[in-house]
Amino acid sequence: MSSRKGLHPTQIVAGAFTAIILLGTFLLSLPIATNSGKMTPFLDALFTATSATTVTGLSTLNVETHWNLFGHVVIALLIQFGGFGIVGFASLVAILLEGKVSLKNRLLTTSEAGSNASNIKGLLFNVLKIMFFFQGFLLIFLFFRFLTEYQYEWNKALAHGVFHAISAFNNAGFALYADSMIGFARDPWIIVPIFITVFIASVGFPTIVEMRDRLRLKMAPLLRRKENYKMPEQWSLNSRITLWGSLVLLVGGTFAIGFLEWNNPATLGPLPWWDKIFDSIFAAVMPRTAGFNSVDVLGMLPSSWLVTDILMFIGGASVSTAGGIKIGTAVVLFYIVYTEVRGETAVNIGNRRLPRSMQRQALTIVTVTTFVIIGATMLLRLTTPFSLDQILFLVFSAVGTVGLDSGMVATMNDGAKFLVSLLMLFGRLGPIVVATSIALRRTRRHFEYPKERPLIG
Template sequence: MLRSRRVGLGAALRELVAEAAKASPARLALTVFSGMILLVTVMLELPIATVERERTPLVDALFTAVSAVCVTGLTTVDTPTHWSTFGLVVLMFAMKIGGLGVLTLASLLSLSVMRHMGLAQRLITASETRSERLSEVGGVLATIVITSTSFELLTFFALTPHMIANQYPLGTSLFNGAFYAISAFNNAGFVPEVSGTAQYVGDPWFSIPIALAVFVGSLGFPVILVLVRSWRRRAHWTLHAKLTLSTSALLFVLGWIGIALMEWGNPDTLGGHGTGTKLLASAFASVMPRSGGLSTLDVSQFAPATRLFVDILMFIGGGSGSTGGGIKVTTFALLVLSIIAEARGDRDVEVFSRRIPHETIRQAISVLVMSAAVVLVATLVMLELTGLDLDRTVFEVLSAYGTVGLSTGITPDLPTSAKCVIIACMYMGRIGPMTLGAALALRERSRVVRLPEERPIVG
């Protein structure tokens, strides 16, 4: 009797997921993602999740859950002193699941519940993972999980011996190593230690593994899959991989040089350290705005010009299909290339001996405008609710929307209404404006008749 009930419930669940995936895979993805946030919130609300064995206020539990699932790292409570071991394990689980991505998570649900994916689900998953063949989607998902876990294990094995050598107990070293590995690769930005990451400024055994994990995680699974395949066999590098790697490397170098020059003499950041530490700390700080959120320097002590520079890096974010946020490096690269092509009078946008379709440029412009609109509206609302200065407010909003996690220290003191604004920014920044628009669209517009063309004056 019990077995028949389970079979009946399983069949009903499979049918429900199948219908949802067929009707709108994007809405299914948002439903799964929102469900994960709700589940993590409930778990963090349990008294066992806190050191004091007391319930966390709902807004703080929700804020932390959204920050973890959306791999941001902003917090309204002190992570190592407020959350118990159980609470920290819940955060690790949330960061790992959230780092896989919205559509990947929904696809994995479809596979686990239905034992297969329908055509609609395969199409939208292929779009996120950039699979060339629909038959490869299942294998690509497995590769994503295996690859991400492998990078996390490499980071864990690199960090743990160093922590043991620094007189940490074995259990603490193992736990912190695993926490940092998951937090770094998934660009989550959560820290399990009371002393934070400032203690590791100038420490290459911590900074280099963490920075590498953040950088690789921010490249995006489509690029990682290309690199893995080219390592196994001489596979062709896609245009997306070339564009992402070259733009990411350029942004890293520019960020490294820019932060080093602007903070070199600042006594509150780099000024009091030697040349080696300055170079390492500025390189680490250049990687983190990609969406890493960890910092060995006090961001609140950055010069205003440096914070504006970091604002730009956070708005650009990481690669498409990555654990990072922002408008994505490929969007930024396409916009720059289109501006160059327009300035030169070229008819087409070309890069790496390939022509970029006009539809792709239009999508890049849409992402830029929608993201800028979200940031602008959120900043206006935050200024009205908090009365804070524009510099810190913009930094906080961009950090949330870019799912970065860097903060000038104002997050815990925000009123409840302002925390809700930051929650909305983190959520929209993680799922992406295009995914949100597709999920909320009631129907697709298809027009048979096209109106006559006429060019307005631009500029």
């Protein structure tokens, strides 16, 4: 698409995210947003607004004590906007006002969501219904638990329930407690619903919709209800990749972190075996999505940080609020390598052949993300006094929009704050969106060069 014909859809998506971040920065910098009644420094407000809009969860300030009710509302709204998608909201408003979606909004929504769905109206309303259903589910659990067990006033219980329900489903990792979820680590009535909500959100909206529709068909005979749709016997390739990939990462991450931290006196060591297992599961899921933590991250071993780095790099499913390169990308990359090792010509996954364009896209995503991580790590190593382990952990957390802190965020210099803000924005938009939004024009060659095979490997 030429620049003379207007902005590319991905450029508008990037611009929309930047605009909402700047608006959030302005609101959070106001004195009415803080408990002290003083203005928040620009870079701290920018960092928090970026973290909320990109559903990351990192913060240079104490979210619980620095911001007042107005500040918490702004952060929650930024999380909701960032999770649903700013262009998604705009398209939804157009549907409500005009009853239709323009071609431009279709292009913008598919660019932002990474989905090629033809029924954009159905996609948006499905996303909205799913978001409100699971947020409402979690809100009910949290509200009554805060009210009855922790004796919160009803308005505080409601406010904390709403905030953490929004943060959990959108995989934001923001908590109204300085220690994240460590204070509730032994309370299954809070930890388990948050865990379930985060995990479901991490599998992505298309997979959730397919699971819901298949469940309806299964339950219809029992409920003596007739459904007016049919589905193929075989699950879609996207859902199979997402569910199996999520299971492998869940089991593998749980085993790795549990094995490494089992006797660590700073984390799992003092706990009974059943709490060790649950905390290991929690620690394996959160780095791929939300960034809540039930054990002290700073007390974990360097080897556990490396496992967490890998989980943050992979992230959750496509068309979800999770970050990372996404499970689908990781699986496609694995099968590309597997195919090459076996000497086959076509990449096949689950009796389906992958198009070459998708293979190139997966390689591009991994390559661009890796270069960004390497470049940011080198810059932070040169400009900050922190160790390489700490820097790598924070960079993976920012690019993966996870929100786990290696102990750097509160004491970073202004340059590092701005750089990490850019990393969070990059992680939310995705390397493909960033790359195509920067490219002002596309060129097509009308000729091909002769082939030659250089030596590799």
